[in-house]
Amino acid sequence: MENLETLPLEREDPFEPPAVLKEIHGPLHPMTYADGRPGWLVTGYAEARAVLDDPRFSNTSQGAAPPVKELTPPEGLADLVIPPGFFIAMDNPEHSRYRRLLTGHFSMRKMRRLEPRIQEIIDGQLDEMARAGAPADLVTAFALPIPSLVICELLGVPYGERAHFQNATAQAVNFDNSIEERGAAGAELMGYLSELVGRKRAEPGEDLLSELVSGGELTHEELTGVATLLLTAGHETTANMLGLGTFLLLCRPEQAKLVRTDPGVAESAVEELMRYLSIVHIGPIRVARADVPLAGQTIKAGQTVTISLPAVNRDTTRFPDPGRFDVTRQAGQQLGFGHGIHQCLGQQLARLEMRLAYPALLRRFPGLRLAVPDGEVPMRPRATIYGVAALPVTW
Template identity: 40%
Template sequence: MNPPTPSSVPVPVSAPAPDASRPRDFPIRRGCPFSAPEEYTRLRALEPVARVTLPTGREAWVVSRYEDVRELLADPRISADIRRPNFPALGEGEQEIGARLRPFIRTDAPEHTRYRRMLLPEFTVRRIRAMRPAVQTIVDGLLDSMLAAEAPVDFVPLYANAVSTSVICELLGIPAENLEFFRDVTRISGSRHSSAEQVAEALGGLFALISDLVAQRQEQPGDDLLSRLVVGHLRTGDITLPELLSTVGITINAGRETSTNMIALSTLLLLQRPDLMEELRADPSLMPAAVNEFLRVMSIADSIPLRVAAQDIEISGTVIPADDGVIALLAGADHDPEQFPDPGRIDFRRPDNHHVAFGYGVHQCIGQHLARLELEVALETLIRRVPTLRLAVPDEEIDFKHDSATFGIERLPVTW
């Protein structure tokens, strides 16, 4: 596996652009799992605002330069409302089910503001920092279980998914008895090939579980996020039950899927780069910076910022007309050499690493502090406790998730 990085594959800026009458297909596959698609290099140089054709047959715009992505995501003229006709959904049933359930990440102010104000106190740096001992206990227990199994094992369900799902369940106060249930829900709801009916069925099972727990918290609240949402917002009428179910559901799905993928991809990268593994083992204090660099390099939520122009918006000399769909490419921005010199190089001491892997602007990921904590603890513990960890299959047998909302690994057989 070790495909060349974008910085080692120069793209001549004098190359002719594709036929403008036929926008390129999007999404664009990655050639290297630890980088943006190579085509993004050409886009930044020649078509920083480019037309694309989506799997739905609709056309939209993609924006690939760092400054342009930040400008776009901070522009009040851009909308995240999934109900808009030209919303650039990438999955078959994504817009239909999203318009029905209204996840708060696909809404605009003042509705979106109301949800963020409700959730922000639960995800502050201070509150998340206080969770570190609990996260460490979870990680140690899950690693004990993995090491007790007969090698080789699939690292994704036994560790990456188990850590991310257990932590988000710990935060919410949800029993983490069936970790694969949550993974299955996300696998269906996050696939670009799932129909609206399939997504609705998967989410229906999740909402039924949450609804039963809400009823329990109504009678006997505890010291967890779900209880605080029930007591402080559902009982007071700040939020309806369907809104609460949607909010908790998206928190589980988005929180566990991104962390699962990042833990697995970061582990694979370290297994293929023993020099980086040794650097972290020699100086564990580098782990927060390493996590930040992994987030930038992977940018697994590349095309999550789906938007519609509410008015005409000019970006890098191109006007995106009102009502057109537009996608801010996070991986394109995070591999922009104007912002990150030699962007394909992994540097734990990279200065001013202000990446946009968590998005930017009013919709920036609300759970980013929790994600960083999970990655730091999961990777540090793994490196420290399993120094002999290694792949159990050839590189070419590793399957990647190219057709999911976030990029990741399907299976990662490892041994020790």
């Protein structure tokens, strides 16, 4: 079994996994991590679910080897401390304690109540696009503001302050920045949210953050960590999916027509876009607590395992003809939202935003098309979340 030298990120085709992932066979591969330690890359669907389900694999960052050099911590900071409340990087029982407080806020019932307001937000952005006229950058006019407005409203962040956290978040996840620059951006974001938590404590409103403050179960530091996680996760991934997904649909006009004209296609289209694009292209990452047999190999205790979602979501054992993009495909088992106890808390919110936004955009602007050749659309291959840096369009 040939050893893989670090995790490949560069995509030769903006919509396809890195070519090296197509050249390797089998569901589990030895990989040399960026700090020289040996570990594993999971590319099989069943194996990925097994890892994400198995409590013998830790989700904390402690002891993890970096799959790309940009994630290598500065010297002396090998074991970075997880901020209080940042439960995405915690194992049980700490993880379940935080998640229990939040699950009800992201239930299907709560999402149904939010749907009319989300549709209003989408329609408002489309109105602004129409008023401003063509051409436009769909990222700044559509993909970024919609999830930002939604998560601002949910958490109680004043919308006028969204530019602050958008910029800080973008800098924190951009691998073109040094790790010190990314750390400074993360600290700036947490500082802003710490101040916001203080405001909510003094003057609570009718929002999720105010409810968590009033509940009294979390400290100020925990509330800041929870708010940081929800705010970044609540807009960064959805914004990149709206941008990159629209780019793909504009390059596949027959598929875009189905989304525009058939109301029954929106749900399956979202799942297929998640599967086909797999914008979470670094991880999930786990560390084995014990020796674990997997796919005929033994993952040793202490070794790091990285799951490649672009490869997993193209596994032929789960998705027939996986290289074909088909918005009518039933791809509901794609792993873009994860699996197991760490499955994305806000997945139903993200699904709802995309299910409403793609058809609304294509119906409002039926002549929507790229304003530059598709090869000139700038990509973000070295960000933690893959996507387009800008999407120039006209209509």
